[in-house]
Amino acid sequence: MVAAAAAHVLVFPCPVHGHITCMLPFAAGLLGAGLHVTFLHSDHNLRRAGGADAQLATAAASSSPRLRYASIPDGLPVDHPRDVARIVELLESLRTKASVAYRSLLAKLVRRDGDGGGFLPVTCVVADGIMPFAVDIAEELGVPALSFRTDSACAVLAYLSQPTLLELGELPFKDAGDDLDEPVHGVPGMESFLRRRDLPSQCRDCVDPLLQIAYGFTAHSGSARALVLNTAASMEREALAHIAPRMRDVFAIGPLHAMFPAPLGSSSLWREDDGCLAWLDGQADRSVVYVSLGSLTVITLDQFKEFLSGLVAAGYPFLWVLRPGMVGASRNAAVQEAIVEAGNDKAHVVEWAPQRQVLRHRAVGCFLTHAGWNSTVEAAVEGVPMVCWPFFTDQQVNSRFVGAVWKTGLDMKDVCDATVVERMVKEAMESDEFRASAQALAQQVRQDVADGGSSTAEFKRLVGFIEELSTAAGRTPVATIKKDF
Known part of the structure; x- marks a missing residue:
């Protein structure tokens, strides 16, 4: 077997x-x-996250001589919004246009004399699971490739179960008036608590092109050398056990942010406001509601007003993330209204x-989140109770696990009403049961990521797996061992 330093992994996330x-x-x-690692961005996001290519390359070299950043065009016009309403356009552009640039770059990086700078040739690809073309192209070029899914194991399992749901007649819903609380039995291990409303959001519209896309790239993970998931056995052991027989191998190696907390470049496409930490310093312990609906959620002005009225009525101080574009052109007015109200x-x-940093701050009492x-895993690590208002895709399943399985908070899906917001925020802030469950889950997850924990052991196994693949350079079959979770 070659030394670990001979393994060079191209890491390619969806942009x-x-x-x-x-x-x-x-x-x-x-x-x-x-x-060695090459981290592949899109040109658009590399500019947003780190400035010019040369600046990021210099920063990478100074942090580690074995790290570099590269980028390819995503195929969309510069002025394309790249927002949630046009996510299918982004995925299609990646598949049809970015894939061409990716193939060309990877072909250069696998040649010993093709990438310059004395860097070793790429010997393995770990590609985002929602970009199956990246796995296929790598294998065509003789580079072994793994699929990495950034969502939960329970959501992956729900997507994999689509054929069974169709066979049982649980998909499609017959009409828009169907009872969303009708139990769903076609997702193994979730028969006792899953409802229609808890399935990934695309299941509510079976002509939604994103549903077939999501099933397609999830099933495709079975053809990759392995599936990598950012999760812990203590959180999703049963889902992992149901997924494993359908994959060549499965690695549960999270939560990654807790295992490897040292920053590696910037992941944020917005400037983080550190001033909010000073504001939190001035608040009492567990007195603040932290509100963030993520990087893609958009809400109407009416929904904003319901959230605001409920938060104000609850009576707690709140820290609210309202990113540009989240409430359309009304953001500035919404911010002023929130402060005045x-x-x-x-x-x-x-x-x-x-x-x-916000979630681990002593002043934060609960997290109103999109799940x-x-x-979800960041709140789990810190033991913070949640109120979940999922927006789309896997968030629907995640929020059900928060409320019905881990019991670390409340599931507020499909409701945006001030009185419900007020009631659920108060309950999450004041419930000893939620806090105890959240703290117990945090303790379990921290054990998973500590030395000797399940996630740490799985990560070491993954490194050995990559080294083995790199030795063969993907040109010979690699026997895999099924993992019992």
């Missing part, structure tokens, strides 16, 4: 905020294990926050 946020600490872990001393509004997987 959206949450996926980059998840895969940067993964890259940091690979570096810490002695591997709550009072200057009770509301602090920012465009973007250093979320992990994106990054946010």
